[in-house]
Each structure stands twice: as C-alpha cells, then as structure tokens.
Amino acid sequence: MRAFLSAGAEQKRRSFYILVHQLRGLCEWLYRRDDWALLRAHWKGVRDPEETIRLLSRPGRLTAGLNWYRANASLARMLAPPKPGEWGEERVSIPALGVWSAGEKYLVEDQMVRSGDYVDGVWTYARLEDAGHWMQEDAPEALSKLLLGHWRAAEAG
Known part of the structure; x- marks a missing residue:
C-alpha cells in the first residue's frame, strides 16, 4: 500500500476514481x-x-x-502518505509476489516494482503482457502459473 500511495502524480491521476469511493x-x-x-x-x-x-x-x-x-x-492517505513506521505493518517478512499487467489502466508499474522495497523476504516481480486490470480474467492460466510457481518455491524454501 505504501508503494501505491507514494507512486507519484501519474498514479494519483489514474486513481482519481478512488476519491468517489470515499x-x-x-x-x-x-x-x-x-x-x-x-x-x-x-x-x-x-x-x-x-x-x-x-x-x-x-x-x-x-x-x-x-x-x-x-x-x-482514503483521501487523507492519498494526499499525505504516512511516514515509515506510522503504520507498523509496512515490512513483509515472507516471500512475496507482485504481478503487474501491461494493459493496466489504474495502477502504474512503478508502484508494483517498488513494493519490493517493503519486502524483507524473497521478492519476485512479474509482468503479464497480455492482460489488463482484471488479470485474473484476462490471463487466468498465466496468473495461475505464476502463483503456483511462487507457492511451490516458497514451500521448498
């Protein structure tokens, strides 16, 4: 979440709809x-x-x-993201997989790539070329393959 909130002006422009959700x-x-x-x-x-x-x-x-x-x-978090340590949950200690899709309209790639900055465990980033925001519908086989591979690697240690 911190990477999303600090991803910059382009991310905020793409996420304008979130303001309506508030x-x-x-x-x-x-x-x-x-x-x-x-x-x-x-x-x-x-x-x-x-x-x-x-x-x-x-x-x-x-x-x-x-x-x-x-x-x-929330609007408050989008306008002024919390400083490191204010949330207490920003470090991830287990293996984490971040998946971004090239056809994504609402999230910029940088926020997903930089999510790895908050992972102390093994971080894996993957990009799906033939999917949009609804990647689980656009590329279910490719996403499933990534997830299964990630879980198997984590289980193997």
Whole structure:
C-alpha cells in the first residue's frame, strides 16, 4: 500500500476514481443509478459485467467492496502518505509476489516494482503482457502459473 500511495502524480491521476469511493452512500447511489450505467462504462474490459453486477446487487455486496478502498486508500492517505513506521505493518517478512499487467489502466508499474522495497523476504516481480486490470480474467492460466510457481518455491524454501 505504501508503494501505491507514494507512486507519484501519474498514479494519483489514474486513481482519481478512488476519491468517489470515499463518499459513503453517494458512491453506492451513483454506481446503481440508471441500471448501473457508470459501472458498465467503467467495466468495459470485464469479461462478464452482467454477472458482476448481479453479484454486486445483493444486499451489502457493493458497500463491502467499496469499503476496501475506504479503509486502505482514503483521501487523507492519498494526499499525505504516512511516514515509515506510522503504520507498523509496512515490512513483509515472507516471500512475496507482485504481478503487474501491461494493459493496466489504474495502477502504474512503478508502484508494483517498488513494493519490493517493503519486502524483507524473497521478492519476485512479474509482468503479464497480455492482460489488463482484471488479470485474473484476462490471463487466468498465466496468473495461475505464476502463483503456483511462487507457492511451490516458497514451500521448498
């Protein structure tokens, strides 16, 4: 998270939508408005937006998803990222895998690469060329191969 918050102006520009996510109630209303028109436009690359909308339509689901942004990427944190040591959780001591996709529209590559700065354990960075923001949908086989390889290597020590 720290690498994301300190990734610079381009990352903040790409993450502008997160500001809307901070507006509890209003954000949920905006997304549901006009039969989910805003999300349909936002999710042009999602393989099955209708299924995703169906799932998010269940009570509490949309708010639960938005709460991740509210808890982790608040406006205060985006404008003034905490200094090292203020969170207490910024060091990772276990093997970590960071995956970034070349078609990513919302996250800059630098924030993922620099995530390794916060890993004391083994850090592995991988870039998927043929995927976008929804890499688990765009390249499930390639992502699964990376994850399985990472877990096997970690298990082998």
